Amino acid sequence: MTSRFALFAAPLLMILTGAAPAPAPAPAPAADAYVAVRTSMGTITLDLDAAHAPLTTANFLRYVDQRRLDNTAFYRSMHLDWGDQPNGLVQGGIGANPALALKPVAHEPTSQTGVLHKAGAISMARYAPGTATADFSILLSDMPGLDANPDSPDPEAKAGFAAFGHVVSGMDVVRAIWDAPRSPTKGEGVMKGQMIEAPVKILSVRRVPAPVATPAPEPSATPSPAATSR
Numbered sequence: 015m016t017s018r019f020a021l022f023a024a025p026l027l028m029i030l031t032g033a034a035p036a037p038a039p040a041p042a043p044a045a046d047a048y049v050a051v052r053t054s055m056g057t058i059t060l061d062l063d064a065a066h067a068p069l070t071t072a073n074f075l076r077y078v079d080q081r082r083l084d085n086t087a088f089y090r091s092m093h094l095d096w097g098d099q100p101n102g103l104v105q106g107g108i109g110a111n112p113a114l115a116l117k118p119v120a121h122e123p124t125s126q127t128g129v130l131h132k133a134g135a136i137s138m139a140r141y142a143p144g145t146a147t148a149d150f151s152i153l154l155s156d157m158p159g160l161d162a163n164p165d166s167p168d169p170e171a172k173a174g175f176a177a178f179g180h181v182v183s184g185m186d187v188v189r190a191i192w193d194a195p196r197s198p199t200k201g202e203g204v205m206k207g208q209m210i211e212a213p214v215k216i217l218s219v220r221r222v223p224a225p226v227a228t229p230a231p232e233p234s235a236t237p238s239p240a241a242t243s244r
Contacts (some may be wrong), residue, residue, distance in 0.1 A: 107149030
C-alpha cells in the first residue's frame, strides 16, 4: 500500500499546489557525420549534413556502417560542355547490384533541407523521387537545375534531387575520376558516353572524426613609424 500511494502522491500534490512538471530539455541538434571514401585514385572526405538532411544522411550511413559500399566503384562521369570547366559530376555506388541494396529512402528535397547543389556537393542518384538507395553523385560545379523547384509544373523539377553534404577534402581526387577515360559505347539513353571505361574502385567507406579546424595565423605586428624612421 505504501509504495502504491507513493506513486500517486506526487502527481496529486502537483495538482493541489498548481505546480507543473519541468519541461523536457530540447534535444541537441544532430551533429554532422564525416566519412572517408577511399578509392584507387585517393581519398575523398565528406561532411554529411545530418541536421538538415537527416533521412538521407542516415540512409547513406547505413550503407557505410554495413560496409555495403566497400569494393564498389565510381562508374559515371558526366561532362557538360557549357559554362566554366570542369562542369558536371561523377557518380558511384552499388550500381545495379540488387544484393547490396536496402529499402529506398524517402525523398528530402532541397526546398526542405536547404542543402543545395553547389560544387563539391554529394547528392543521391535516383529514378523517381523516393527510389534512392546507395548510389550517389559528387558535383564538380554548381548545378542549381538539380535543386527542387516547388513552382514547376514538371514533377521531376518540382522534386529535384536530394543533396546532403559536401566534400571537405579530396576534390583533386574527384577531378581525377571525372577526367578518367569514358567509353563511347557503354551506357543507355542519356548515360551513353558518360560511363567510365575502367570504373574507379571504391576500396572502402568509413566514418572518420571531424577534421580539426586550423586556427587563423596571428597578424604580424606592424612596426611603428618611430621605429622605422631610425
